[in-house]
Amino acid sequence: MLITAEHLSPELKRTSTPLSGAAGTSYGVFDTGIPEDLNLPEAVEDLERKMIAAALRKHGGNISRAARDLGVTRRGLQLKLGRYAMRASA
Numbered sequence: 001m002l003i004t005a006e007h008l009s010p011e012l013k014r015t016s017t018p019l020s021g022a023a024g025t026s027y028g029v030f031d032t033g034i035p036e037d038l039n040l041p042e043a044v045e046d047l048e049r050k051m052i053a054a055a056l057r058k059h060g061g062n063i064s065r066a067a068r069d070l071g072v073t074r075r076g077l078q079l080k081l082g083r084y085a086m087r088a089s090a
Helices: 039-060 061-071 075-081
Strands: none
Touching: 039 061, 039 075, 061 075
16 A cells, blocks of 8 residues: 555645654555455455565574564464464474
């Protein structure tokens, strides 16, 4: 979903200075990369799946290292793997 000025409230549209982030990154247009048809819980699940898969790939399927990288416990990652029917070799 691409968020543009049309999505902003009238109060934000009247802001005279644009918002900016680190290193001058403009937040005038924000692409979430999340399909528009997902609700919040589905979007969170989609992001979790992607982050878990990426961490497992980065650490060659090592659950302990992937969990550390993700900021969760090993057991927490194992529970998420079970919930999402994922394997460590993902």
